[in-house]
Amino acid sequence: xxxxxxxxxxxxxxxxxxxxxxxxxxxxxxxxxxxxxxxxxxxxxxxxxxxxxxxxxxxxxxxxxxxxxxxxxxxxxxxxxxxxxxxxxxxxxxxxxxxxxxxxxxxxxxxxxxxxxxxxxxxxxxxxxxxxxxxxxxxxxxxxxxxxxxxxxxxxxxxxxx
Amino acid sequence: xxxxxxxxxxxxxxxxxxxxxxxxxxxxxxxxxxxxxxxxxxxxxxxxxxxxxxxxxxxxxxxxxxxxxxxxxxxxxxxxxxxxxxxxxxxxxxxxxxxxxxxxxxxxxxxxxxxxxxxxxxxxxxxxxxxxxxxxxxxxxxxxxxxxxxxxxxxxxxxxxxxxxxxxxxxxxxxxxxxxxxxxxxxxxxxxxxxxxxxxx
Numbered sequence: 001x002x003x004x005x006x007x008x009x010x011x012x013x014x015x016x017x018x019x020x021x022x023x024x025x026x027x028x029x030x031x032x033x034x035x036x037x038x039x040x041x042x043x044x045x046x047x048x049x050x051x052x053x054x055x056x057x058x059x060x061x062x063x064x065x066x067x068x069x070x071x072x073x074x075x076x077x078x079x080x081x082x083x084x085x086x087x088x089x090x091x092x093x094x095x096x097x098x099x100x101x102x103x104x105x106x107x108x109x110x111x112x113x114x115x116x117x118x119x120x121x122x123x124x125x126x127x128x129x130x131x132x133x134x135x136x137x138x139x140x141x142x143x144x145x146x147x148x149x150x151x152x153x154x155x156x157x158x159x160x161x162x
Numbered sequence: 163x164x165x166x167x168x169x170x171x172x173x174x175x176x177x178x179x180x181x182x183x184x185x186x187x188x189x190x191x192x193x194x195x196x197x198x199x200x201x202x203x204x205x206x207x208x209x210x211x212x213x214x215x216x217x218x219x220x221x222x223x224x225x226x227x228x229x230x231x232x233x234x235x236x237x238x239x240x241x242x243x244x245x246x247x248x249x250x251x252x253x254x255x256x257x258x259x260x261x262x263x264x265x266x267x268x269x270x271x272x273x274x275x276x277x278x279x280x281x282x283x284x285x286x287x288x289x290x291x292x293x294x295x296x297x298x299x300x301x302x303x304x305x306x307x308x309x310x311x312x313x314x315x316x317x318x319x320x321x322x323x324x325x326x327x328x329x330x331x332x333x334x335x336x337x338x339x340x341x342x343x344x345x346x347x348x349x350x351x352x353x354x355x356x357x358x359x360x361x362x363x
Binding site (some may be wrong): 104130139143147155 | 318319321322325326329330333338339340342343345346347349350353354356357358360361362363
């Protein structure tokens with residue numbers, strides 16, 4: 001089964017984090033159900049789930065009940081998505097904040113493809129713009145490249161005026 | 163001319179030989195008088211006997227005549243020898259002069275030939291040197307121009323590299339992503355199609 005990733009799950013790392021959270025929750029849920037059967041008490045501390053994990057769990061909850069099998073299926077699907085989803089790497093001139101990451105990932109999921117993992121990094125030497133790596137394609141839309149591309153014109157200018 | 167000289171020389175030698183022979187016979191007769199031979203009966207004829215004085219007188223007259231003849235011969239021979247030697251000298255001088263002139267002409271021609279050859283070689287060498295100089299000058303000018311162009315190009319590039327490095331260094335600090343967001347989103351919009359094709363491929 002395929003799930004649309006919540007907006008907060010942007011990068012592969014984010015997805016990995018959610019999978020780990022769900023696995024912890026799965027462990028808790030499994031132990032809890034066993035204890036409930038044996039001692040008629042819910043046991044253990046319920047792990048805190050992040051918003052995207054909660055969003056995903058809400059997708060599989062039925063009549064306020066969460067079936068372990070559905071949780072297993074969810075985790076399995078997410079793991080498959082982690083391996084199979086296309087990945088894009090965007091390098092900016094500075095470390096992007098959460099807002100910028102979200103804005104860009106929303107645009108990408110809306111205009112390019114719905115399920116994609118976007119990894120962000122930064123390189124100060126870009127000065128501005130970005131470098132996007134998608135599959136085997138590299139798109140250098142940085143300010144550095146634009147400045148370097150006008151160097152021949154600069155050479156001509158210097159030659160004419162010196 | 164040579165033939166005449168030879169004949170004349172042979173004739174002179176012949177005369178000298180004759181005169182020498184006569185002189186030798188007279189000398190022999192003078193210093194070794196011959197015994198009188200008795201006339202043979204068949205050839206005998208009666209000669210009158212001469213007085214001693216008459217004989218001596220005759221002898222003296224004969225000697226005088228002989229001496230006169232000898233002197234005349236000697237004089238004639240001397241004259242002839244002088245003429246001959248003059249002619250020989252003249253011929254030898256002429257021959258020598260001819261030979262000298264011929265040798266001189268040959269030598270002058272040789273010298274002239276060598277001179278012409280040397281001048282020709284010098285001209286060749288000169289023209290080769292001039293050609294070489296021109297080629298060398300052209301090559302040097304070309305090399306100098308190429309080096310000048312290379313240095314100018316190097317300077318231009320180094321200058322532009324310096325300007326680029328300055329720009330990159332100056333603009334590299336305090337990058338504000340927030341201010342760039344519009345530009346970033348605009349860039350994504352601009353390249354949406356190729357981006358989509360790359361992701362979906």
